[in-house]
Amino acid sequence: MQLDSVISPFILYGLIALGGVGVLLALPRERFSLALPGYIVGSAAGGVILLFLFFASQDPDPAAFAGPEVADAPLGVIPNPYFYAFALLGLAAAMRVITHPKPVYSALYFILTILATSGLFLILSAEFMAFALIIIYAGAILITYLFVIMLATQAPQEELVENQPEYDRLAREPVAATAAGFVLLAILSTMLGRGVPVLTMDESAFEGDQLLAQLPTRIERSLREEYALDEGVGIRPIERIAREITATGPDGPFLVDPMTRTVVVEVVNDAGDGARRTVAWPADLAITNPEGVGWELIKAHPGAIEIAGVILLMAMLGATILARKQIQLDEDAKRDMAMARSGIGGGGSRAGDSEEETD
């Protein structure tokens, strides 16, 4: 069992159970709040698990790492402290999201979770997604959530938690839900360690150069920039990347060779018979993350983009239609609701009977 090499399963389960107790304590409850000890216990459990992972990945034996690159790395490996910082920050904020009795604070902590997640994306060198996540999630979706929370929440008279509505102060089935969630977590973490025995990485699978060969203007631009800096290299302004000559003229595919990282350029003239020569790509020319994502998106999933556009359009129309529906309550319903809210009489259930809808 591979999990043994990182952390003893029993310690792991113990820590997961401890984290569960922490979350359980931190969930909003009636009388006295145990949130603070809950946060401490939960964060401690998460921190200890991360510490185990940290020390396990400090394994001085490079052979323990299957990746040949790491085996070649001099003197063990350098830890990446940012992963631990972002992971702990994100999970602690996630815990606050589900336990904070005030919805506005929950939403703000969720923004912190998003920022930590985009930090993890950056470490995974998914720069485009990291920034898209901040712009779309933190910038758009969460602001909408905050609008609705502020719209739909009565302003509390004081900052006391007791003034929050009951549905924010009390958790529903906290014990059963926490137990179920953390049992799932225990199973998941075990399966992650043993159910995926070896994921070999085929380095030839990364076709950065093949991908660049599909983008001749990208190569041409980079070669022109190179010429602008140093006239000895790159392609001159009177040159361009040549196409293969076919029966109908030079209109075949661009002459780009990803294997040798070269292109064939020709002098531009009206006759189309300019002198050709072979130019090497700039050494540092590499595909960037947005280029890779964009190319994959257009090449492999053109239909999905259309469907995504339709989904967004439908959501926009649906939200507009739903939100402009007016609901007018007559006097009886208002009185019932006021009574239900103040706790006198159980009129709340009858409130739905006497409502009128208009569009």
Add this chain to the structure above:
Amino acid sequence: MDVFALSLAQADFPQPMHAITLYHYLLVSAVMFCLGLIGFVTRRNLIIMFLCTEMMFQAAGIAMIAFGRFYLDYTGQVFVIFVLTVAAAEAALALALVVLLFRRKESLDGTAWAVLKG
């Protein structure tokens, strides 16, 4: 057989991973997913419940991007774009519904609508 066979440390594409393995990311993803799940079940505020589903989306996104990084493949990232799209559409519709429900009962309590379960 070693769990660090799952090593994410791939040469220098574009930067070395330094001893953070796929297992690390998958564990963070699993923890975040389970927290979102617990939040969805225990909280009674409709808006917080939807917020917890968004948190589960985040967790799935971490797992997908980590796998994509591991295989040096962009498909994981592309898939997260579509998850973001669906999340945005879901947020718009769900929040419109929540506003509608709030106007009816002046309450964000999910259990107030227990009558819907039939």
